[in-house]
Amino acid sequence: MGKKRVYEFAKEKNVESKKIIEKAKEIGIDYKSHMSTMDDSDLDKLNKALSAKSAPAPTNQPAKNKTQDSRGNNQQSTNKNKSNNSVRQQTNTSKENRTNADKSQNSKGQNNIQTQNRATKKPNNTQSKNTQKTSQEPTVQKRTTDEQQKQQLQQSKKRRSSRQHRGINGGPAGRKRKGKKNQQQSQATPTPRKARELPKVLEYTDGNTVAEIAKKIHREPAEIVKKLFLMGVVATQNQSLDKDTIELLATDYGIETEEKVQVDLTDFDTFFNQEVVEENLVTRPATVTIMGHVDHGKTTLLDTLRHTNVTEGEAGGITQHIGAYQVEEKGKLITFLDTPGHAAFTTMRARGADITDIAIIVVAADDGVMPQTIEAINHAKAAEVPIIVAVNKVDKPGANPDRVMQELTEYELIPEDWGGDTIFVQISALFNKNLDELLDMILLVAEIEELKADPKRPALGSVIEARLDRAKGPIATLLVQEGTLSQGDPIVVGNAFGRVRTMTNDKGRRVKQATPSTPVEITGLNIAPQAGDRFVVFEDEKTARQVGESRATAANEAKRSTTNKVTLENLFESLEEGELKEVNVIIKADVQGSVEALASSLQKIEVEGVKVNIIHTGVGAINESDVTLASASSAIIIGFNVRPTVQANESANREEVDIRTHRVIYNAIDEIEAAMTGMLDPEFEEQVTGQATVRETYSVSKVGTIAGCFVNDGVIKRNSSVRLVRNGIVQYEGELSSLKRFKDDAKEVRTGFECGITIEGYNDIKVDDIVEAFEMVEIER
Ligand SMILES: Nc1nc2c(ncn2[C@@H]2O[C@H](COP(=O)(O)OP(=O)(O)OP(=O)(O)O)[C@@H](O)[C@H]2O)c(=O)[nH]1
Numbered sequence: 001m002g003k004k005r006v007y008e009f010a011k012e013k014n015v016e017s018k019k020i021i022e023k024a025k026e027i028g029i030d031y032k033s034h035m036s037t038m039d040d041s042d043l044d045k046l047n048k049a050l051s052a053k054s055a056p057a058p059t060n061q062p063a064k065n066k067t068q069d070s071r072g073n074n075q076q077s078t079n080k081n082k083s084n085n086s087v088r089q090q091t092n093t094s095k096e097n098r099t100n101a102d103k104s105q106n107s108k109g110q111n112n113i114q115t116q117n118r119a120t121k122k123p124n125n126t127q128s129k130n131t132q133k134t135s136q137e138p139t140v141q142k143r144t145t146d147e148q149q150k151q152q153l154q155q156s157k158k159r160r161s162s163r164q165h166r167g168i169n170g171g172p173a174g175r176k177r178k179g180k181k182n183q184q185q186s187q188a189t190p191t192p193r194k195a196r197e198l199p200k201v202l203e204y205t206d207g208n209t210v211a212e213i214a215k216k217i218h219r220e221p222a223e224i225v226k227k228l229f230l231m232g233v234v235a236t237q238n239q240s241l242d243k244d245t246i247e248l249l250a251t252d253y254g255i256e257t258e259e260k261v262q263v264d265l266t267d268f269d270t271f272f273n274q275e276v277v278e279e280n281l282v283t284r285p286a287t288v289t290i291m292g293h294v295d296h297g298k299t300t301l302l303d304t305l306r307h308t309n310v311t312e313g314e315a316g317g318i319t320q321h322i323g324a325y326q327v328e329e330k331g332k333l334i335t336f337l338d339t340p341g342h343a344a345f346t347t348m349r350a351r352g353a354d355i356t357d358i359a360i361i362v363v364a365a366d367d368g369v370m371p372q373t374i375e376a377i378n379h380a381k382a383a384e385v386p387i388i389v390a391v392n393k394v395d396k397p398g399a400n401p402d403r404v405m406q407e408l409t410e411y412e413l414i415p416e417d418w419g420g421d422t423i424f425v426q427i428s429a430l431f432n433k434n435l436d437e438l439l440d441m442i443l444l445v446a447e448i449e450e451l452k453a454d455p456k457r458p459a460l461g462s463v464i465e466a467r468l469d470r471a472k473g474p475i476a477t478l479l480v481q482e483g484t485l486s487q488g489d490p491i492v493v494g495n496a497f498g499r500v501r502t503m504t505n506d507k508g509r510r511v512k513q514a515t516p517s518t519p520v521e522i523t524g525l526n527i528a529p530q531a532g533d534r535f536v537v538f539e540d541e542k543t544a545r546q547v548g549e550s551r552a553t554a555a556n557e558a559k560r561s562t563t564n565k566v567t568l569e570n571l572f573e574s575l576e577e578g579e580l581k582e583v584n585v586i587i588k589a590d591v592q593g594s595v596e597a598l599a600s601s602l603q604k605i606e607v608e609g610v611k612v613n614i615i616h617t618g619v620g621a622i623n624e625s626d627v628t629l630a631s632a633s634s635a636i637i638i639g640f641n642v643r644p645t646v647q648a649n650e651s652a653n654r655e656e657v658d659i660r661t662h663r664v665i666y667n668a669i670d671e672i673e674a675a676m677t678g679m680l681d682p683e684f685e686e687q688v689t690g691q692a693t694v695r696e697t698y699s700v701s702k703v704g705t706i707a708g709c710f711v712n713d714g715v716i717k718r719n720s721s722v723r724l725v726r727n728g729i730v731q732y733e734g735e736l737s738s739l740k741r742f743k744d745d746a747k748e749v750r751t752g753f754e755c756g757i758t759i760e761g762y763n764d765i766k767v768d769d770i771v772e773a774f775e776m777v778e779i780e781r
Contacts (some may be wrong), residue, residue: 011251012775013050016230016232027045029046044258099686113457185576188478198253202250204246204250210236220747222237231248231249248413255323266551268641274457280454284516285446286443286445287479291334293367293370293371296363296367297393301360301429301435305435305437329439329440332443335518339465342625344442345383345627346632350628350632350655353531354383357446358511359380361390362372363389363404382629388423391460393430397774406550423444458483458538459482461485462479462481462532463476463535467502476493478520480516480519481610485520487502498524504521586614586637587602587637588640589619589641590620599666607677621727622645624647627655628651628655631729634658636658638660638661639661640662641667641730690773692716693771694708694765705764708756711749715748715773717775721775722759731769737761741756
């Protein structure tokens with residue numbers, strides 16, 4: 001048996017928990033609430049203190065307690081102030097009452113959707129907090145409270161007396177009238193309920209209302225209201241109660257409790273992380289994404305596979321582009337995602353859809369490892385997806401597969417023959433050479449990965465593609481990840497909802513069911529979702545609609561409030577809260593040497609066991625793909641002597657990815673370390689005000705180089721600092737020495753206008769250079 005709680009002790013002593021808390025306080029013991037546990041020594045002290053004072057033990061009659069306890073009442077009344085606000089709202093007018101009832105009804109409906117504990121906290125808060133607040137409460141409020149209290153007492157009294165006088169016909173109508181105009185009167189004539197036996201166990205959920213609890217234990221809500229009142233909690237019938245209060249109430253009735261934890265249906269993680277039923281698991285096809293550098297043959301490979309390995313029996317079917325398709329090899333299916341490239345892959349991941357089981361990295365044997373090959377590898381690694389390397393175009397005269405293999409060893413992709421564990425297949429996508437072997441290897445990896453799913457549970461999965469069709473309405477291609485999707489299923493897809501009206505497979509055939517790893521195009525949604533959204537099937541359409549609508553509302557709200565993306569500002573908090581085990585970082589720099597220097601220094605930082613994890617590095621401007629990767633992996637991007645492209649900037653703003661650019665390595669390291677230790681000083685932040693492109697340059701003796709520019713974004717101000725960027729790499733950072741419109745000095749020049757610029761102490765300006773103007777702005781913390 002664990003330690004005694006205050007309320008248990010109070011019960012033993014037949015006094016209110018509050019009294020015990022007060023008494024404890026008098027002798028220097030501070031209990032936060034009636035749920036606080038009590039030490040043996042404290043128990044002793046309290047026992048002594050209580051017996052010393054109240055030799056005549058308090059009686060077991062709550063009513064008596066109440067009248068005796070004028071001081072306690074005082075406290076109670078203050079306690080009530082807060083909750084009474086809501087109480088008043090609910091009882092003042094009938095209309096309000098209904099609205100509130102509706103609301104609570106609503107929230108009750110949504111109980112399935114969202115666990116509520118806002119309201120439930122109230123009684124508890126009031127109990128613990130209000131003690132100090134007493135003197136600050138406005139008197140008017142106090143009076144109202146007292147009145148309210150009086151009213152309640154009157155009501156319960158009337159009810160009591162009416163019970164004695166009323167005949168059988170009081171009936172349920174008495175209860176129904178409650179809350180209507182003649183509240184007092186109607187409440188005075190409630191139904192005489194036979195005191196049914198209490199249940200042994202009270203099954204409740206955090207946030208149940210007084211009325212709900214009353215129903216569960218076969219008691220009048222008024223009785224509960226009264227009991228609560230005596231415990232120092234003022235609540236109306238429609239008020240939600242928190243867990244502690246419900247448990248306390250149950251203890252008071254001498255019944256056990258069992259909390260039914262509500263599942264938040266709007267949180268799809270609950271479904272996706274649901275425990276598996278081992279015996280239902282069956283092997284499912286692998287889902288494969290093809291990635292690689294431009295022109296290395298991704299599309300050709302997808303096309304050849306699609307046309308040569310059509311599922312038996314399906315030949316002749318018109319292949320549909322639905323965003324994914326399945327091929328058959330040795331009687332087993334493989335699902336290929338039709339949009340090649342790591343951008344699509346990571347965008348999906350950023351939206352929460354981790355659907356790729358295996359990544360094929362295509363490298364052209366005549367071209368070798370290229371920047372996007374490396375990006376693709378890092379994107380696959382960040383997603384912890386097994387990689388198969390397809391060395392393509394081996395038919396070409398200049399093909400050198402060995403060189404590709406050699407180059408890839410640098411990225412820890414080492415062929416099995418060389419002692420590594422990466423599968424390499426030499427193929428010609430164009431001439432369909434060795435594609436069977438590639439498929440075999442996919443099956444092999446799939447087998448090793450033991451890809452399994454439970455086709456028996458309600459279906460869930462992700463959106464591969466979605467669009468709005470004029471004739472058919474919203475259309476979405478879904479990849480079933482678990483369960484079996486059936487025509488007619490009520491479904492929520494992202495923030496859209498509906499019923500699966502039609503299902504079409506990748507061969508253009510209507511199907512009635514789709515098992516795990518099968519892509520199908522569906523209609524029947526209210527709006528088009530987005531690629532990467534996840535879907536869940538529900539039991540009935542009503543729930544689906546509720547969940548869909550709540551998700552849409554929540555998404556809108558989330559859009560307005562901040563997201564929980566990792567930034568240097570919130571890094572420390574995230575680390576403190578234990579959310580982060582490592583800090584993901586992407587490094588982009590002007591030269592490889594800087595990348596390495598920065599990477600090795602950052603990796604040495606370790607703050608309380610949390611380390612920096614570099615997920616991608618590269619030379620050149622920070623691009624959109626870096627931002628997508630950062631967004632999907634909650635990473636921070638550090639640019640050294642490089643700048644983000646316009647698209648990358650836009651995308652970073654949208655995705656709330658933190659990009660930090662530096663020109664001194666030490667500063668970059670310092671900043672990360674400071675952020676990790678919570679010592680970051682983010683009072684000022686650089687804000688780019690505008691960008692201009694150099695269209696012409698003029699050399700003027702004594703003045704230097706004048707750049708004839710066109711402002712393509714924002715505004716260039718005379719007093720802004722500027723940096724000169726060439727091909728994404730910062731050439732110079734300094735101040736403007738002049739800003740002119742035609743011959744005149746200008747204070748600022750806005751988008752769409754031309755201007756003449758000279759930079760202080762810098763003349764090496766070239767056509768197509770970008771002049772970026774920025775200011776240091778104080779930011780709110
Ligand atoms: N000789 C030869 N050419 C190939 C092979 N595979 C692809 N090609 C050719 O390489 C070129 C580029 O192929 P794609 O399949 O479009 O390359 P990709 O990687 O999809 O290119 P992006 O979509 O631009 O990223 C095309 O002209 C193909 O015909 C191959 O195995 N052998």
